[in-house]
Amino acid sequence: MKTPGNVLADKVEKIKASGDFSIRSENLPTWCPGCGYFGIHQGLNNAIQRLGLPHHEVVTVTGIGCAGRYAFFTHTYTLHTAHGRTLPVATGVKLAQPELTVFAVGGDGDGLGIGGGHLPHIARRDVDVNYLLFDNSIYGLTKGQPSPSSPVGTRTKVSPEGSTDAPLNGTLMALSYGASFVARLFAGDPESITEALVQGIRHKGFSFFHLYTSCVTFDKSFKTWDHLKARTHPLPPEHDPGNLKQAMGEALDDPYSLGIIYRREGGEMSTV
Numbered sequence: 001m002k003t004p005g006n007v008l009a010d011k012v013e014k015i016k017a018s019g020d021f022s023i024r025s026e027n028l029p030t031w032c033p034g035c036g037y038f039g040i041h042q043g044l045n046n047a048i049q050r051l052g053l054p055h056h057e058v059v060t061v062t063g064i065g066c067a068g069r070y071a072f073f074t075h076t077y078t079l080h081t082a083h084g085r086t087l088p089v090a091t092g093v094k095l096a097q098p099e100l101t102v103f104a105v106g107g108d109g110d111g112l113g114i115g116g117g118h119l120p121h122i123a124r125r126d127v128d129v130n131y132l133l134f135d136n137s138i139y140g141l142t143k144g145q146p147s148p149s150s151p152v153g154t155r156t157k158v159s160p161e162g163s164t165d166a167p168l169n170g171t172l173m174a175l176s177y178g179a180s181f182v183a184r185l186f187a188g189d190p191e192s193i194t195e196a197l198v199q200g201i202r203h204k205g206f207s208f209f210h211l212y213t214s215c216v217t218f219d220k221s222f223k224t225w226d227h228l229k230a231r232t233h234p235l236p237p238e239h240d241p242g243n244l245k246q247a248m249g250e251a252l253d254d255p256y257s258l259g260i261i262y263r264r265e266g267g268e269m270s271t272v
Ligand SMILES: Cc1ncc(C[n+]2csc(CCOP(=O)(O)OP(=O)(O)O)c2C)c(N)n1
Pocket: 064, 065, 066, 067, 068, 083, 106, 107, 108, 109, 110, 111, 134, 136, 138, 139, 140, 141, 142, 147
């Protein structure tokens, strides 16, 4: 009799034999046409293939939201957790099975709002998890409310006069909490996402990927494709990713510079 275990074992053998490490699942993404998440999916898929990571050695933990739906569109093991609980669940997976490659995936609402209390702790513990924050500055799945990374003045159905709350700077937060690898990237450039992911996945420690992306359905004014394409640019050539102060300065001064902002190999962040 075919048990779920047999079926999975057969699949794993087939994948190993074919050498095809593409992680696209048979389920086609249900994201809106033009959503930035397609570019991130492509970047991550290519990174996994480039590293030759077998599907059965990868676990993807996602939160709730359009970004959280990613769990259904990847062919790795997945855990679609409660809203905001990606990071503690991913920590548990890594503790239980340290040999696995673990990804955590969630939106800006999931990671900076309801789940915002978890970022400091995974970062300060430097858990070897790769966290992809899909930051479109909007709550997509619930139809377009302002998120913790929306700018003051964001007009939505629930904030017709414009939101009044100051936005959070996810890159700066990750740096100050002690993340040992921090990259900021744009969904419109999947190749750069792949390159940074390859390095971040190899990095032993907490890797934070701040991914700027567009919600084409609910955001017509801030993180639009045109706006992101026009404003984003590479980090200055003299940027030293080994220098935390410089990385924090960059995160404070220029929200649109992209690349690997910081990396620290072995050893803790110094404290005052
Ligand atoms: C505990 C809990 N509170 C609220 C919700 C409703 N909810 C579902 S998705 C979501 C926001 C998602 O926004 P974000 O994390 O930015 O992801 P996106 O949909 O933009 O990818 C909210 C508030 C929920 N599912 N569970």
